[in-house]
Amino acid sequence: MGKALVIDDKIKQAVDIITGLVMNPSEISIGYDDIKVILDLGGNLLISVGRGTGRNRALKACQDALNNPWKELFVKDATVVLLNITGPSDLRLEEVNEALNLIKESVAVNAVVNFGVARDSSLRNQVRVTLLASAAGEDGSAKNWWNSESVS
Secondary structure, X not given: OHHHHHHHHHHHHHHHHHHHHHHOOXXXXXXXXXXXXXXXXXXXXXXXXXXXXXXXXXXXXXXXXXXXXXXXXXXXXXXXXXXEEEEOOOOOHHHHHHHHHHHHHHOOOOOEEEEEEEEOHHHOOEEEEEEXXXXXOOOOOOOOOOOOOOOO
């Protein structure tokens, strides 16, 4: 019964993370359509959260998210990535850009990376990164999925 409870908890965490991405207000948003498309592409999906504080907090948060036991199976070959960076009101665009570049360097060269940025004053000096990565769409189906006119 213990393993079932752990699995239930992990599923609950994944649902909470995805719901938070869609429902929480943000400056650059990841919406329902983004989540739906990455799930519809199929394949295995890594969901990882990282946190960083102090100097280089956004980079530290990305490194924490990438420091996942499943990284070798998902991240290096990921062709579809959703990245959400949440920080306090003093989160700078430079920090976001550095974090985004680290993620781009960590995934497949041809990966499609979409990102969002949100503010949360309760984080104070902390940045939280949510990473969704999948190797789905290796046939090229992921290349322009954020630019499509309609997502059903």
